Amino acid sequence: MADDVDFAEERIEKELASALAARVVYAGESAYECECGEVISEGRRAAVPGVQDCITCAERAALQVRGVRRG
Template sequence: MADDVDFAEERIEKELASALAARVIYSGESALECECGEEISKGRRLAVPGVRDCITCAEQAALKMRGVRRG
């Protein structure tokens, strides 16, 4: 018989699977400049091959995906 813990674990697994499926997977050559005009740091380009956005824009996009609004 399933209990609250089983239901919670199932929900967590579904949310994790959904989050993993929705993530951005970068590949290819990294951009030197973000669409916002900021330079993408060398460290970020090396850490995330094929990256197209600066850390600020990436953080804002992640917050937007989570439904968090910034003033």
């Protein structure tokens, strides 16, 4: 019989699978400038090959995926 721990583990697994499916996977050449006009730093370009957005836009997109609204 399933108990609370089993239900919690199942929920965690589902949330993790959902988060992994929603993540952005970059490929190809990194952009030098984000769509918003900000320059993408060399450090970010080196750390995230194929990156297309600045850290601010990436964070905003991640919050939107989670359903969090910012003022």
